[in-house]
Amino acid sequence: MIRVNRSVMFVPINNPRFVEKAWTRGSDAIILDLEDSVPMSEKEKARALVHETIPKVAKGGAVIFVRINKEFIKADLEAAIWPGISRVILPKAQTADDVRLVDALLTSLEKERGIEVGAVEIFPLVESALAVANSYAIATSSPRVKVMPDGWGYDTSLDLEIEMFAGFDQYVYIREEPTLAEIAAGVEAMGGPYIPGTTGKVDQKEEGKALATALHDAHIHESIILHPALVEPLVAGLAPTTEEIDWARKVLDIYERLQQEEESVAEVDGKVIDIYEYQHAQELLEWAEACAAKDRRKAIAVAKALSEQEPASGPSVNSKQS
Amino acid sequence: MVNSSVIRRSWLIVPGYERAPIEYIRRYLPDVLVLDLEYTVPPKRKEEARANLGDAIRGLAQCPSEVFVRVDWKTRWCDVKAAIRPGLKGIILPGPELAKDVTEIDEFIADCEQQTGVIPGSIELALILESARGLWNAWNLSRASPRVTALGLGRVDLTMNLGPDPQGDFRIYPYLMSRVLATARALGKQPLGAHWRRGSRGGVDSPERTLEAAQRARYMGFTGCLCAKPEQVVPASQGFTPTTDEVSRLTRIQDMFEQIHKAGQVYADIDGRLYDSSKVQACRNLLLFAQACSRKDTDKALYGKAEVKQ
Numbered sequence: 001m002i003r004v005n006r007s008v009m010f011v012p013i014n015n016p017r018f019v020e021k022a023w024t025r026g027s028d029a030i031i032l033d034l035e036d037s038v039p040m041s042e043k044e045k046a047r048a049l050v051h052e053t054i055p056k057v058a059k060g061g062a063v064i065f066v067r068i069n070k071e072f073i074k075a076d077l078e079a080a081i082w083p084g085i086s087r088v089i090l091p092k093a094q095t096a097d098d099v100r101l102v103d104a105l106l107t108s109l110e111k112e113r114g115i116e117v118g119a120v121e122i123f124p125l126v127e128s129a130l131a132v133a134n135s136y137a138i139a140t141s142s143p144r145v146k147v148m149p150d151g152w153g154y155d156t157s158l159d160l161e162i163e164m165f166a167g168f169d170q171y172v173y174i175r176e177e178p179t180l181a182e183i184a185a186g187v188e189a190m191g192g193p194y195i196p197g198t199t200g201k202v203d204q205k206e207e208g209k210a211l212a213t214a215l216h217d218a219h220i221h222e223s224i225i226l227h228p229a230l231v232e233p234l235v236a237g238l239a240p241t242t243e244e245i246d247w248a249r250k251v252l253d254i255y256e257r258l259q260q261e262e263e264s265v266a267e268v269d270g271k272v273i274d275i276y277e278y279q280h281a282q283e284l285l286e287w288a289e290a291c292a293a294k295d296r297r298k299a300i301a302v303a304k305a306l307s308e309q310e311p312a313s314g315p316s317v318n319s320k321q322s
Numbered sequence: 323m324v325n326s327s328v329i330r331r332s333w334l335i336v337p338g339y340e341r342a343p344i345e346y347i348r349r350y351l352p353d354v355l356v357l358d359l360e361y362t363v364p365p366k367r368k369e370e371a372r373a374n375l376g377d378a379i380r381g382l383a384q385c386p387s388e389v390f391v392r393v394d395w396k397t398r399w400c401d402v403k404a405a406i407r408p409g410l411k412g413i414i415l416p417g418p419e420l421a422k423d424v425t426e427i428d429e430f431i432a433d434c435e436q437q438t439g440v441i442p443g444s445i446e447l448a449l450i451l452e453s454a455r456g457l458w459n460a461w462n463l464s465r466a467s468p469r470v471t472a473l474g475l476g477r478v479d480l481t482m483n484l485g486p487d488p489q490g491d492f493r494i495y496p497y498l499m500s501r502v503l504a505t506a507r508a509l510g511k512q513p514l515g516a517h518w519r520r521g522s523r524g525g526v527d528s529p530e531r532t533l534e535a536a537q538r539a540r541y542m543g544f545t546g547c548l549c550a551k552p553e554q555v556v557p558a559s560q561g562f563t564p565t566t567d568e569v570s571r572l573t574r575i576q577d578m579f580e581q582i583h584k585a586g587q588v589y590a591d592i593d594g595r596l597y598d599s600s601k602v603q604a605c606r607n608l609l610l611f612a613q614a615c616s617r618k619d620t621d622k623a624l625y626g627k628a629e630v631k632q
Contacts, residue, residue, distance in 0.1 A: 023341035062383065133538045134453040136458070158422070172496075172497060173497070175494075176497035176498075177497075179493075179494050180454055180457060180458060180494060180497070180498070180501075181458065183454035183482060184453075184454035184455045184457070184459075193487030193489075193493055194487060194488070195488055196487070196488060196489070210488075213488075214487065214488050216485075216486075217485045217487070218484070218487055218493040219483050219485035219493070220485075220493075221483065260590060261363050262364055262366035264363075264364040265361075265362070265363070265364075269525075270528055272523050274361070276481070277475065279483075280480075280483060282484065285425050310390040322455035
């Protein structure tokens with residue numbers, strides 16, 4: 001099944017207000033954060049919250065991930081790996097061994113807790129110069145690594161002493177090298193393209209739209225976001241448009257006819273139709289279908305949650321579900 | 323360093339089944355003519371195309387374009403076998419991913435050379451990288467056989483499904499170009515590729531956009547690209563050739579520097595820019611390249627005219 005995680009929204013697990021509202025945001029995926037959102041003094045308390053928080057944030061049909069601490073891998077995984085968690089975000093992965101350690105711990109926890117072995121993905125964050133250099137090794141370190149980001153981000157910037165929002169693209173190598181490594185390794189590369197004029201604001205709907213457009217154009221299906229305002233633009237913007245779907249259907253049609261005639265290329269409306277366009281059309285339609293199915297699952301989950309909710313007591317659902 | 327002895331700016335791809343590929347040379351004058359067994363040949367004509375190569379290559383014996391055959395990765399063994407004969411300059415191999423892919427082809431070519439009386443080791447290989455794996459392994463691929471004389475960036479926007487970024491470049495495409503360029507230059511291979519951008523279907527793009535793509539690629543260090551349409555040949559050759567303005571500017575710099583140098587100075591201030599001997603050497607190299615392009619174009623033009631008169 002194609003995973004549909006158009007918006008992957010961070011939720012600080014130690015903030016009850018955010019946790020309570022998280023399911024109403026309409027995000028495809030939610031990350032329960034044990035790392036940067038949680039001060040050192042509250043790590044233990046935060047860990048203890050994961051088990052009960054999973055069903056709360058999953059009510060809207062989102063899949064649930066957890067971000068652990070590099071310093072507390074074992075304790076965090078022990079506390080966090082329960083049915084319902086489908087991905088572990090591993091910050092500051094430096095080497096393939098970092099990932100293998102998490103892999104081994106996951107395997108034993110999965111066995112212990114009735115989760116299918118191998119079901120939990122690992123998402124290693126590329127956050128240092130060393131990680132960029134090791135990106136191919138990290139991408140091939142475990143079959144649990146299905147999707148990976150590039151090296152863009154605050155931590156890499158810190159490590160390399162890069163000024164993040166300088167108004168130009170100063171990340172060429174640390175973004176593109178891991179991306180190539182990941183695709184070469186057969187891993188989905190979800191790192192986004194450079195978007196000019198980024199200010200670092202995380203709560204702007206307009207910026208969310210620009211981000212969604214840029215990702216959609218670049219054929220990227222996933223984005224991590226820090227603010228709920230970005231959920232809607234991403235969920236809407238990363239799904240194919242009806243025009244794209246119509247054109248893809250037409251391409252399939254024309255190409256299949258070409259094949260019957262044992263031809264391989266045609267030109268329609270000034271556009272080339274060939275094996276490449278055919279493959280893209282197929283991928284686009286599969287993606288469109290997966291997005292629609294995800295939207296349906298979320299809508300059903302939300303309807304169920306609302307019907308179980310006592311009238312006027314819970315938060316209102318403010319995202320569109322269709 | 324510019325190699326002025328080999329001028330291969332435009333590589334025109336012509337379906338391998340064409341009975342008279344010579345016509346393409348007369349009309350379009352590509353630096354390299356590529357008889358294709360891949361993309362432009364539909365499955366039902368593959369066999370016909372292979373069988374046609376013998377006559378086609380013989381018919382191109384005296385022409386000023388060099389002749390390559392592009393093989394299909396899936397059928398590379400029988401394609402290579404059908405292609406190798408006297409008169410063939412080299413094979414374009416799209417899609418290798420591992421060094422072993424290249425050494426295997428190298429050995430197979432050696433066998434074919436022996437069987438067909440072609441000078442051993444003379445058949446060249448132009449590797450066109452089209453997958454992330456191939457690009458990742460570019461260095462090892464290029465070193466896998468001494469036959470490799472060119473390294474190209476293939477249709478990666480299509481094969482790797484790279485959509486455009488907000489600046490109009492396909493995602494990571496400039497980086498991939500840089501990677502191919504650095505690898506090719508480090509190993510003394512010709513870097514092949516053009517800087518295709520948003521809205522482009524590279525190999526089949528319009529003459530205007532081909533000119534832009536080739537010009538940008540030249541400034542990035544590339545020296546030639548594949549052309550799927552005959553109309554792309556002239557703009558591709560033009561884009562990879564220094565313009566007349568550039569040539570006169572470079573000539574002026576060279577002359578002025580020589581005078582200043584004779585006067586015992588190391589730096590020359592020319593039009594507000596400071597030149598030293600290494601900068602001027604770069605100008606000289608480019609001028610040599612421009613002259614070689616011009617010789618190549620003259621040869622081809624003479625051939626075109628002579629052929630028309632016959």
